Amino acid sequence: xxxxxxxxxxxxxxxxxxxxxxxxxxxxxxxxxxxxxxxxxxxxxxxxxxxxxxxxxxxxxxxxxxxxxxxxxxxxxxxxxxxxxxxxxxxxxxxxxxxxxxxx
Numbered sequence: 001x002x003x004x005x006x007x008x009x010x011x012x013x014x015x016x017x018x019x020x021x022x023x024x025x026x027x028x029x030x031x032x033x034x035x036x037x038x039x040x041x042x043x044x045x046x047x048x049x050x051x052x053x054x055x056x057x058x059x060x061x062x063x064x065x066x067x068x069x070x071x072x073x074x075x076x077x078x079x080x081x082x083x084x085x086x087x088x089x090x091x092x093x094x095x096x097x098x099x100x101x102x103x104x
Contacts, residue, residue: 026059
């Protein structure tokens with residue numbers, strides 16, 4: 001996949017012990033749909049857990065979109081993998097991945 005240099009996505013992630021906040025901003029000349037996938041791995045006294053969440057967002061170019069808190073029931077220690085995909089007419093234009101962790 002060759003990235004489209006005219007499209008950039010800033011995820012604006014804030015992390016704390018209760019979860020994550022995501023407020024993506026699309027830096028583009030046109031509005032696009034972004035697919036956000038969140039994979040959370042947690043380790044605790046009760047064992048390990050995995051949670052998945054996905055959302056499709058219609059973003060306006062240059063406008064911050066407050067998605068709000070995501071990542072249900074997060075308690076340290078956890079590891080999060082976040083993938084954001086921008087599609088247009090079934091063609092992948094941009095893929096952005098970020099990983100975060102809380103060691104506890």
